[in-house]
Amino acid sequence: MTSKLTIFIILTALCTSAAFSSCSSDSVKNSTRQTEKVSGKVLDWKAYNLGAEHAEKVIGIANDEAALQDALLDVRARITNIETKLGRQSATDYERGFTEYIRTEKDSLAKIIF
Numbered sequence: 001m002t003s004k005l006t007i008f009i010i011l012t013a014l015c016t017s018a019a020f021s022s023c024s025s026d027s028v029k030n031s032t033r034q035t036e037k038v039s040g041k042v043l044d045w046k047a048y049n050l051g052a053e054h055a056e057k058v059i060g061i062a063n064d065e066a067a068l069q070d071a072l073l074d075v076r077a078r079i080t081n082i083e084t085k086l087g088r089q090s091a092t093d094y095e096r097g098f099t100e101y102i103r104t105e106k107d108s109l110a111k112i113i114f
Contacts, residue, residue: 038088038089038092039089042093042096042097043089043093044086044089044090044093044094045093047082047086047090047091047093047094047097048093048094048096048097049097050094050097051075051093051094051095051096051097051098051099051101052097052098052100052101054071054074054075054078054098055097055098055099055101055102055105056101056105057071058071058072058075058098058102058109059102059105059106059109062106062109072113075098078094079091079094079095082094099114102114
């Protein structure tokens with residue numbers, strides 16, 4: 001189990017760094033993102049609820065490590081896509097919905113992936 005967890009952590013780190021490096025390719029866009037403020041409150045409830053819906057699906061496949069890794073990569077890609085199309089606040093609200101749902105419904109899984 002430890003080696004699987006290590007692989008998962010490495011994949012998560014790689015996906016995160018890939019998402020950040022893809023954002024920095026356009027310096028004008030990047031500078032705009034840095035100054036864009038994100039509210040600590042949920043403003044885009046549709047994105048938040050979508051994140052919670054995807055978290056529910058992830059919990060359903062938590063016993064299958066390969067499917068779980070694919071689902072988490074998909075979530076990371078969705079966060080990037082939402083940020084590109086709808087803005088940083090919506091992406092943050094999606095991620096917040098995803099993480100809060102998992103922390104509430106499956107604390108043991110949350111401890112592993114967050």
